[in-house]
Amino acid sequence: MIELIDKCDAKVMQGIIDLETEAFGIGGLNAWHLVPLIRHGRVFVMRENQAVIGSVQYMLDWSNTQKAYMFGVSVAKNYRGKGIGTNLLKDSIKGLAGEGISEIELTVDPGNVGAIKVYEEKLGFTISEFRKNEYGEGEDRLVMNLPVKVFMDKSSG
Numbered sequence: 001m002i003e004l005i006d007k008c009d010a011k012v013m014q015g016i017i018d019l020e021t022e023a024f025g026i027g028g029l030n031a032w033h034l035v036p037l038i039r040h041g042r043v044f045v046m047r048e049n050q051a052v053i054g055s056v057q058y059m060l061d062w063s064n065t066q067k068a069y070m071f072g073v074s075v076a077k078n079y080r081g082k083g084i085g086t087n088l089l090k091d092s093i094k095g096l097a098g099e100g101i102s103e104i105e106l107t108v109d110p111g112n113v114g115a116i117k118v119y120e121e122k123l124g125f126t127i128s129e130f131r132k133n134e135y136g137e138g139e140d141r142l143v144m145n146l147p148v149k150v151f152m153d154k155s156s157g
Contacts, residue, residue: 002054002091005043008035015052016045016074023074029057037071044092046084053079054088058096061105068096070106086122090155093123097148104148107134107141116142124150 005012013034020028029037037043037057046054054075061067075085093104106125108115119125129143 002044002046002088002095004095005038005045008038012045012052013038015047016043016055019052019055019074019076020072022077024072028074029072041071042068042092042096044088044095046088048079052076054084056088056092058092058104064103066101067103067105068101070104086118089118089123093146093148093151094155097152102148104146104151106144107131108144110140110142116144119144119146124154 005016013031016034017028017030020030022028034043034057037059041057041059043055043057045052054073056073057071058068059071061069073085073089075088096104104125106119108119110116110130116127120127123146125144125146127142128145131141131143133139134141
């Protein structure tokens with residue numbers, strides 16, 4: 001079960017920051033990034049015994065206000081490979097669909113084969129673009145998109 005975080009609770013925020021640091025090192029979210037995402041975006045978490053074990057964050061695309069950009073997703077190391085991230089993403093996409101979002105976009109490291117496989121095979125994302133040096137020299141990204149209707153049709157069938 002996921003929950004939408006809409007208040008800046010220090011304990012929950014620290015749980016998200018710890019996950020992000022574990023997954024992305026200095027590239028992970030910190031409080032300076034997280035507070036505006038909670039207040040102006042969408043931040044979903046999954047917990048076990050009140051501990052945050054997964055998080056996904058979205059922001060609105062101002063060029064297309066029916067599109068959400070997935071800012072990041074992370075799962076605690078001990079919970080990876082157990083479907084936690086996939087379920088977190090599925091439930092959060094359903095939540096965004098209920099808010100009128102019709103498309104989700106994300107970027108992913110082309111070398112992150114496991115994540116790409118989940119995005120394509122389990123969620124229905126397709127690769128739409130390759131961005132060379134997106135985050136600096138040698139930091140390429142694949143852009144992936146998901147029409148929410150395609151996801152909802154796949155989920156209900």
